[in-house]
Amino acid sequence: MTTRDRQIDRRWEQLHTWGPYGLLGISVVLAVASSGLFDYSTAQWWSGWSLAGAALVLQLWWHRTRVRRPDRGRTPSRAGTAYYAVRWALAFALTWIDPFFAFYAASGYMDADELIPGTAGQRTGLFASAVTVAGAQAGGLPFGNPLQWVLFAALLAANSGLQMAVAHLQQQEAQRSHERNATIAELERTNTALQQALDENAALHAQLLVQAREAGVADERRRLAAEIHDTIAQGLTGIIAQLQVVAGAADLTTARTHLDRASALARHSLGEARRSVQNLAPVALEHDGLPEALKKTVAEWGERTGVRAGFTVTGTTEQLHDEISATLLRIAQEALSNAARHARATRVGVTLSFLGEDVILDIRDDGQGFDPLALPERTGSGGFGLDGMRARAERVAGSLAVESEPGHGTALSARVPLVRHE
Structure with missing residues (x-):
């Protein structure tokens, strides 16, 4: 009231x-x-x-x-x-x-x-x-005469009729007031329930982010293990093999050739090691927001690989939660890495879209493509490559869609909820 x-x-x-x-x-x-x-x-x-x-x-x-x-x-x-x-x-x-x-x-x-x-x-x-x-x-x-009785009857009709009409209007107004108060009370109860639901949703969301961070740590460990196995360990194995050839070489030319190969493998392995360590944490997000970090990442990737790469932002830019920004940046890094290794593309486009309550990251290339249904299934939890990107998106209540066809390039789309920075 x-x-x-x-x-x-x-x-x-x-x-x-x-x-x-x-x-x-x-x-x-x-x-x-x-x-x-x-x-x-x-x-x-x-x-x-x-x-x-x-x-x-x-x-x-x-x-x-x-x-x-x-x-x-x-x-x-x-x-x-x-x-x-x-x-x-x-x-x-x-x-x-x-x-x-x-x-x-x-x-x-x-x-x-x-x-x-x-x-x-x-x-x-x-x-x-x-x-x-x-x-x-x-x-x-x-009354002393009949005229007073006539006047009384007229006045009685006027007084009672007026009072009945006023009483009826008051009753209707009281009913409307009662209904209005009931509606207001119901709205207050609804608002209270909605606020409780919002508070519970915020608490649940905070809990999910904490779980996402914990899962991200485990995911980084698995990723680093895969990086070491697939790049550094293989590079070291190759170096050892080249040095063994050098040890048994009969002439200096053969030895120098294999030493050059060993040196190249060592430099490559060193670069892979630096890249793996760099990807342990989103260093690019320390001083920049996600759009700026993605722009620099795409530009540096293009310079390193020689592939023409472009970056675009659509929608109204928002300051995203750290976990959301890190997830999208890691997905972009992994997608670009896959494009460099396997796609043989001449052009790559990255688009970050802010759409209402969602953020969408699209990575497209004009490479050789592949059949998503023909990919071998990874064993273990999480996996790497597409499995890893999909796991990252799902940990923050998002999703990853892949569209590709042999000879017609690949398109990746990661959709995650727009959670603003606290």
Whole structure:
């Protein structure tokens, strides 16, 4: 409930509490001021003052009830119905003595819906109050001529009809207010549940990132083992073989030839070792964001391999979470490495796209291509090459798609969620 709604409710409460006092006071003042217009007997005077005093006592009792028992004094009940009936009877008797007490009788218009249970009972209470007020407006009870009865009937119809219409509108407004409050409460519950879900999702996402880091460490160990086995170990084996030939060479020319081969293998193995160590951690991301790091990586790869390579960014650039940036950079490095080793491409294009809640990395080449279904399955967990790139993407709730055909190049597409930097 808003502050304005609370202020309106407080003013209604003040009107229901102090309104009957005010109307009774106005009636008494007008009755005294107009006493010269009526020929009151002593019995009528004493009866009027006694009834006015009884009305004041009734109001004081009900006021105390409202203060001590708000649930009983502010909601329809039998006690409220009894209070309404007694007040109406006192107002009717006072109006019979002096028509100006119709002001006090009009207090029945204010709180019938608050005191009397049920729509039928409320309508009956309003009609009874209209009878008293219309009788006073017609000249006061009892009537002395037929014209007063005609006037009374017209005033009764006008008063009761107006009050019934107002009561109906108030009931509709109360119903709309109730429905509005119920809708607001439901929206608040929904918002609370949504916030809880968002908090749980954030916690789960943080947990997934931690697991991704841990899995990434294990993946790097496997990758480094594969690098050592596939490059450095093989290079060292080749060097040993060349040196063995040199040891048994019969002439200097043969020995020099094999020494040159051993030297070339050593330099190649050293380069592979440096590359493997470099890829242990995304050094390129230490000072640059992912777009800048990818741009430099693609440019350096193109210079090293002699292949024409281009890099493009589409969409609104976002500062990504470190784990997301590292994953996409590693996938790009692995894809470029595969292109250099196997594709025999003359052109490679890398595109980084920011699309709403996703980030997409596309690597395309015009190389010799391959049949993805004909690739041998890797054993062990994770694997290398395509398996490794796919595992990297899946660890951050992403995916990797491969499209290739012999003689028609290869296209890789890694899609991962756009998680912003904290």
